[in-house]
Amino acid sequence: MAKFCPLFSGSTGNSTYIGSGSDGILIDAGVSARALEQSLWRIGVNTENIKNIFITHEHSDHIKGLRVFTKKFPCRVFMTEGTYAALSETDALQNAKECIIMPESGIEIGNMCIKCFHTSHDTKEPCGYTIELANGRKMAVVTDLGVVTTEVLAAVLGSDLVLIESNHDVNMLQCGNYPYMLQRRILGAKGHLSNDACAEMCIKLVRNGATRLILGHLSRDNNIPALAYQTTESALSGIDAKEGTDYLIRVAKPEWDERAMIL
Numbered sequence: 001m002a003k004f005c006p007l008f009s010g011s012t013g014n015s016t017y018i019g020s021g022s023d024g025i026l027i028d029a030g031v032s033a034r035a036l037e038q039s040l041w042r043i044g045v046n047t048e049n050i051k052n053i054f055i056t057h058e059h060s061d062h063i064k065g066l067r068v069f070t071k072k073f074p075c076r077v078f079m080t081e082g083t084y085a086a087l088s089e090t091d092a093l094q095n096a097k098e099c100i101i102m103p104e105s106g107i108e109i110g111n112m113c114i115k116c117f118h119t120s121h122d123t124k125e126p127c128g129y130t131i132e133l134a135n136g137r138k139m140a141v142v143t144d145l146g147v148v149t150t151e152v153l154a155a156v157l158g159s160d161l162v163l164i165e166s167n168h169d170v171n172m173l174q175c176g177n178y179p180y181m182l183q184r185r186i187l188g189a190k191g192h193l194s195n196d197a198c199a200e201m202c203i204k205l206v207r208n209g210a211t212r213l214i215l216g217h218l219s220r221d222n223n224i225p226a227l228a229y230q231t232t233e234s235a236l237s238g239i240d241a242k243e244g245t246d247y248l249i250r251v252a253k254p255e256w257d258e259r260a261m262i263l
Contacts (some may be wrong), residue, residue: 002112002133006163007039008030009216010141010254013061015039016141016163016184018131022049023110025127027141029053030061031255033068043260047073052109054102054116055079057126057144058086071095078102082117082125095254102127102150111135117155119145122190132246137161137263143217148201157208161263163252164201166215167192176183176222192217195228199235202254206241212261225251 005017013031017024031084037047053075056062061166070077074097079087087093100107104105106115111134121144128142140156143165156162166239170255186192193201202213204208215228223232229251233243243249250259 001135001138002131002139002263003043003120004161004163004214004225004263005043005260006216006252007043008037008169008255009163009252010218010252011061011220013064013144014217015065017044017045018139019110019112021110021240024049024135025109025112025114026050026053028056028062028209029066029069030064031061033065033072035255036065036069037072051075051097052107053077054114054129055087055121056128056141057088057121057123058090059085059123059144060090062144063087063092066092067095070097075149076100078114078116080125080127080130083102083123083127086124115155117151118149119152120147120149120190121145122185122188128152128155130159133263135263139163139263143167143193145193146187146189148193148197153204157204159205159210161212161214161261162205162210163214163216164198164205165193165217166195166223166228166251167217168219169193169224169231170194170196171229172224172227173219173222178221186222192219195223195231198228199232202232203239206236206247207239211247212263213249214252214261215249218251218254220254
């Protein structure tokens, strides 16, 4: 079994813990090292057991605490070649025990096999991750993408649990105070996934066996948790899928989310 806990999820910072015992990993370290340490302690995880961090891309809300955390707790850091190139121009990796480019075959850590897949975002080589357990169960983290590509679909379909981006409500974004160019970026193919696009993806996920959905990376200005939830729940009701029977759905909190799902 493994614990899946989105510790932080949103525009102010992102980090997800996955694992059990000494085999725990982090996907992203987008908040301060102190906040990461405290949040891990709150879910009963010894921070010194975190020896591997997987980075999705180089934006600050995904790597902000990386340099200090890896100084205090020696970790290997995994990422795509493009993300490595981007981070090499900063001091984010200077304390990493080892920097490793994700191999196509994935990485085995304890009872987990972690693989990456490319996503569509405005960074050098962004990615998401799947985590396959020895018991045959599968999890996925897929945020920061403007569109769901064929590669994304191929990677995540068949997952039992998925943390998926439900970033914004299109009407809220277009009627809000964001400048036009920023709106275009968010709505573009290399921006962020809307509530409606997330709901469409969740239909495919549930039809292919997903039973646990976590809606994440919500915009603090252009979304409301209840609206993100309602959009996906309504879409799933449209295919006669019932929450509590066919699937469980949760909206990740932007910070200090200590609620875990177990596979």
